[in-house]
Amino acid sequence: MADFDNNPFVDPDLNNPFKDPSVTQVTRNVPPALEEYNPFSDSKTAPPPKVKMPTAAPSTQPAIMKPTEESPAYNQIAKVHSFPQEHALAQAELLKRQEELERKAAELDRREREIQSLNQSGGRKNNWPPLPSNLPVGPCFYQDFSVDIPIEFQKTVKIMYYLWMFHTVTLFVNVFGCLAWFFVDSSRGVDFGLAILWFLLFTPCSFVCWYRPLYGAFRSDSSFRFFVFFFVYICQFAVHVLQAAGFQGWGNCGWISALTGLNKNIPIGIMMIIIAALFTASAVISLVMFKKVHGLYRTTGASFEKAQQEFATGVMSNKTVQTAAANAATSAASSAAQNAFKANQM
Template identity: 55%
Template structure:
């Protein structure tokens, strides 16, 4: 009859979810459900071990000390940089000076100067470059060399004139003026004749320059006149010419003979200068040079000269400043 004790209207046991054995076990257990739950299931051999924490590849931020240099360090670095730049500039300036001196020693031709031919140990260096075979056309070399020999003869004659005037001075104190002027003529005419008529004719033959030809003709004509005056020998003019030589021979024959030799040399210089002047003029007429070309060369040389350009710029600047001040 037990089967009839149950409530026929009750729901069957299988339909009640709370009658599930797992549920009833949990509800009847005395263990706290929170303590019982473990999110990390135990595994064999690893349940009692503590897993070490993984090392992160990123380190925690650490405050670094400031690396900005102090004002003293910055000033020292700037001063060292300025000193280094100054040394570099001084080195470059010295190099430029050395190159400029080399260019000056080589001259406008770009070759080392060879005249006057002085020893390398001599403190004075050559000032000019001269080579007849290289720079002078063959048809002009003979005349150009003769002009050079005439200049050398003039220098030797001026030196002998100094000695003759000194000997003449020994015969009488009144002849001291001739001796003093003879020193002046040697010091003045020897270098000036080289620069004023020999170098211009050398340049004229070298570059066929009309301006150099005209400059040579003007100066050399004056030189011919000077040769004639020296050969005449006007007293108290410092020249041992014919008049002075005949005056001295009456007082001292030896001194007179020396002065006659000098008078002969002065006469030779005068005659050769006239002959060479005619030869150069005939060659000049065959070169096609003219006065118009000389004017063009002179104007081009002046306008391209750095000295002229500097002077013109200074004059223009001064004029502009004066006009500005006048307007104010």
């Protein structure tokens, strides 16, 4: 009974839970800040510091925003900034068009004043070809690109005028080339004579037959003159090709004739090769300008129907045609009357 009479509370370390080794091990390593912390006290002591948890290493990959995650505020700001840019572009375009219209209006006013001044001073006076005043023969045509030709077509007409001059100079040089060839080969007298003929024939005919129709077509927007130019200019291009080929006996220092002359005399052959290159350049430039003029013709609104109307109007308004028609009608009426009178007598 003595074991049961023992008081369990006499020995304080026997069943004391705070003396347990696991508890004492934890309480022995208490952080310094927790020793004086009392959660039940009213004093405003600082709470224990937070224990920092281990964090993962920061990612080195840059953050990329997806297109679908674009901020709506950014879109609104971009739209607000794009409106002034569009407005500025539209305003610049309007200013450019206004300047173009003002320039055209000023050009039209200048041309109108110049035409009025010409009319007041007795009308237009022919100024081409520019000949000295002491010659008995005066200029035959009036030519002024700034007055007659619209601004957008002046460059094209000037190039065609320079092309005509270039071909004229080539024909003139061709005469000397054929003359030199005639000195080397006495059987080439026909080529020399034809070279002089082509220079005297093609120089005025090309000016009158295709250049002046082109000038008048752009001056008055004439469909009929455009068709005349196209028809004659196609023939002119064929002449350029034949001159560049240089068949013997045709009076042209083309490639065939130049190679033949090169076998006889090298300096004269080189001269003929240069002339053949000039004829070839004339043919190539003529083809390019033909395409350009045809493109401008399509933008002017000209057509074959307008050309027919212009031709009919021009023929009927011609005084010579009117006189011939009146004479034919008078003679037809008189013959009909005579026939009727004879029939009545019988």
